[in-house]
Amino acid sequence: MLLAQLATSMKLLVEIGNTSLKWAPLDAELPGPMVAARHFGSLPIDVLASWEKLESVDGVLVASVGPASVLDAVSSATAAYWQCPLERIESKGEAWGVQIAYQEPARLGVDRFLALIGAQWLAERPDLLAKAGPDPMRAEPKSATAVTATTHPDSEPPQTPEQGCATLVIDAGTAITFDALLADGRHRGGQILPGIAMLRASLLQGTRMPPHQAQDHYTPWGTDTGPAISAASLQAPAALAERLRSALQQETGKVPRLIITGGDADRLAPLLRRAVHLQPDLVLMGLARFA
Ligand SMILES: Nc1ncnc2c1ncn2[C@@H]1O[C@H](COP(=O)(O)OP(=O)(O)OP(=O)(O)O)[C@@H](O)[C@H]1O
Ligand SMILES: CC(C)(CO)[C@@H](O)C(=O)NCCC(=O)O
Ligand SMILES: [K+]
Incomplete structure (x- = not known):
């Protein structure tokens, strides 16, 4: 029973921008197929409908530069559907081999921070580029x-x-x-x-x-x-x-x-x-x- 649960549990990756919400399940070490939807300040209905069908999510990672209302809605959905932790990632001075140029790294948009980390990963791993x-x-x-x-x-x-x-x-x-x-x-x-x-x-x-x-x-x-x-x-x-x-x-x-x-x-x-x-x-x- 436990083994079956472990085998099917997964993490969700969520990016909230000023216009869209983008999400994907984590598939091994990489994002699985990504879905993007306009959010208009709340959780898009199509996203809710797909999330409702996911049973064993055991963690949600969120990066947001968008409205607090969307983050709140993601947080409520996480509590209602999966009762699992939601971790919000924020920009910092150094991570995964990337050193941020801003004197105050927290001021760099977290989407830029993460895009840099993604780019560094692609630079180190040409096999990912090939994929x-x-x-x-x-x-x-x-x-x-x-x-x-x-x-x-x-x-x-x-x-x-x-x-x-x-x-x-x-x-x-x-x-x-x-x-x-x-x-x-x-x-x-x-x-x-x-x-x-x-x-x-x-x-x-x-x-x-x-x-x-x-x-x-x-x-x-x-x-x-x-x-x-x-x-x-x-x-x-x-x-x-x-x-x-x-x-x-x-x-x-x-x-x-x-x-x-x-x-x-x-x-x-x-x-x-x-x-x-x-x-x-x-x-x-x-x-x-x-x-
Ligand atoms: N179906 C669509 N709905 C909304 N915007 C679209 C669509 N297709 C293309 N766009 C374009 O995508 C842009 C928004 O890009 P994206 O969805 O990546 O934004 P975002 O990640 O929310 O933004 P940011 O991170 O800069 O706040 C808009 O400026 C618009 O020109
Ligand atoms: C510039 C945007 C809006 C792009 O999504 C975002 O990265 C942001 O709000 N950045 C904060 C300001 C900065 O990066 O210097
Ligand atoms: K963005």
Whole structure:
């Protein structure tokens, strides 16, 4: 009886952002299939419905930069369904070979902290990179955990990141964060930009622009309001990514690896001029290390 319970019990990994909740069961050492859902400030009904069916959860690990109301709801569901401990992970100065650059590491968003830990894990364990997708240059850009080649018209010839290179970690969510991780695990620092939706919304809020349609527009020259805004909201973060990648290459003398995650990762990836590794569950990978 006890053995059967042990064999089927599992841990859940949960990330709460400003827009979405993402979760996965822990599968051995890695996150299993990830589910992402918009939370609108509470626990999404689909998530509740799937959790209700899970019987033997023996621990829940949560990382949150989102509303307290969502964390409270996760906590209530944990108590109601499984009566097991909920552990909240927070940023700290050093963990799993990563040293955080912030003077006050607790001020770094825990999603950035965990993405760095996930990226360091991928750097140390190329076999995990291999598991995430087949050939980096052939995988489909939209697939769940694939590695994608760039489709940018001015693509530079693919340059495989060298052994011992640095990594630029991008999380394209409600906000877009860029973090540099040196080969020895030192976090160099990073930047925070409004996300694609927020870039568009801020223009509507701050101006008297006429109503317009903003569909993703990948060419440089917009010939109406919608395309002009849409193009800028995609190309601004892509341009910053290129700029930071160049800076990191200049500093380290090696071609860095680029890893991208977050709800908008596959909208940005096609705009990047060099190959980028798409890892939708990067933050949950970092969280899995604490399980
Ligand atoms: N179905 C969707 N619902 C909501 N946002 C979506 C959806 N598909 C793509 N997006 C985009 O994903 C972005 C949110 O990304 P994500 O879900 O990763 O955010 P988050 O992790 O909650 O954010 P953060 O961690 O920055 O607070 C939005 O800016 C939006 O442009
Ligand atoms: C920037 C976001 C919103 C991205 O999710 C999050 O990481 C956060 O709230 N960070 C705190 C500020 C910081 O990282 O410096
Ligand atoms: K995030």
